[in-house]
Amino acid sequence: MSIEPVLEIESLTLAAKSKDILVNNISFSLARGESLGLVGESGSGKSLTLRAILGLLPRGVEQTGGTVRSTVSSAMVFQDPRGALDPLCPVVKQLAEVVYYRQQVSLRASRTIALELLARLGLPDSLRKTDRYPSQLSGGQCQRVVIALALACKPGILLCDEPTTALDVTVQRQIIDTITSLQRELGFAMVFVTHNLAIAANLCSRLYVMKQGQIVEHGETLNLLQHPADPYTQMLIDSVLPLPELEGSVQ
Numbered sequence: 001m002s003i004e005p006v007l008e009i010e011s012l013t014l015a016a017k018s019k020d021i022l023v024n025n026i027s028f029s030l031a032r033g034e035s036l037g038l039v040g041e042s043g044s045g046k047s048l049t050l051r052a053i054l055g056l057l058p059r060g061v062e063q064t065g066g067t068v069r070s071t072v073s074s075a076m077v078f079q080d081p082r083g084a085l086d087p088l089c090p091v092v093k094q095l096a097e098v099v100y101y102r103q104q105v106s107l108r109a110s111r112t113i114a115l116e117l118l119a120r121l122g123l124p125d126s127l128r129k130t131d132r133y134p135s136q137l138s139g140g141q142c143q144r145v146v147i148a149l150a151l152a153c154k155p156g157i158l159l160c161d162e163p164t165t166a167l168d169v170t171v172q173r174q175i176i177d178t179i180t181s182l183q184r185e186l187g188f189a190m191v192f193v194t195h196n197l198a199i200a201a202n203l204c205s206r207l208y209v210m211k212q213g214q215i216v217e218h219g220e221t222l223n224l225l226q227h228p229a230d231p232y233t234q235m236l237i238d239s240v241l242p243l244p245e246l247e248g249s250v251q
């Protein structure tokens with residue numbers, strides 16, 4: 001992997017209009033093609049960090065310090081796939097529109113590219129041939145469409161905000177495998193936000209642990225999980241429920 005950074009965040013601070021600090025002085029960089037995980041409890045500032053990278057902070061939050069520098073474009077896969085889709089527009093049309101505007105191709109070509117993208121994401125022919133609305137798709141299928149929407153922007157960085165949290169474990173696994181193979185094929189870098197340390201360990205070469213808006217620890221994934229230095233990281237690891245001993249448990 002090249003060490004050329006595509007993203008550099010330095011001393012980023014985000015605050016609410018009430019002046020409460022929500023993300024406090026965080027720094028990290030991301031190399032081309034690299035996957036970096038942001039883990040930590042709910043409300044620790046992971047999603048806001050992604051939104052700052054995207055340049056799309058929610059109303060009521062502003063950047064009060066630091067810099068976000070990127071040499072490539074970013075696209076985001078949101079946590080709630082249904083909420084990220086327009087319920088009144090067929091999915092193929094939604095995707096074709098993004099292709100049309102972002103790739104600057106003809107209307108006809110945009111539909112062809114949209115259909116190819118959906119095929120690449122493993123969506124069945126029936127869905128691609130008949131224009132279906134988001135309500136006619138399963139949660140996993142909606143998430144695949146949302147990933148296709150992000151990839152239609154040809155991003156250098158894919159920002160993933162817990163993209164599998166709302167899905168059952170088998171679909172979670174399929175989506176993670178799809179993202180991994182697309183990353184290998186297309187070479188985008190990734191910032192992956194998750195509560196799930198197993199997913200982070202499988203996907204990311206480095207982890208940043210966030211607590212109350214700050215980075216408490218970071219490091220190479222396996223090393224950090226095997227030798228956590230901060231008690232908070234240890235607590236996150238301890239809170240993963242182990243599978244009970246299965247061998248010999250059947251009476």
Ligand SMILES: Nc1ncnc2c1ncn2[C@@H]1O[C@H](COP(=O)(O)OP(=O)(O)OP(=O)(O)O)[C@@H](O)[C@H]1O
Nearest residue numbers: 016022041042043044045046047048058059060061
């Ligand atoms: N628009 C907003 N206005 C004010 N405060 C906000 C706004 N959006 C988020 N916050 C606050 O910022 C903090 C960080 O939120 P953020 O969504 O980044 O957390 P998170 O780590 O992604 O949590 P989760 O894992 O539950 O999604 C929280 O305390 C949240 O209440």
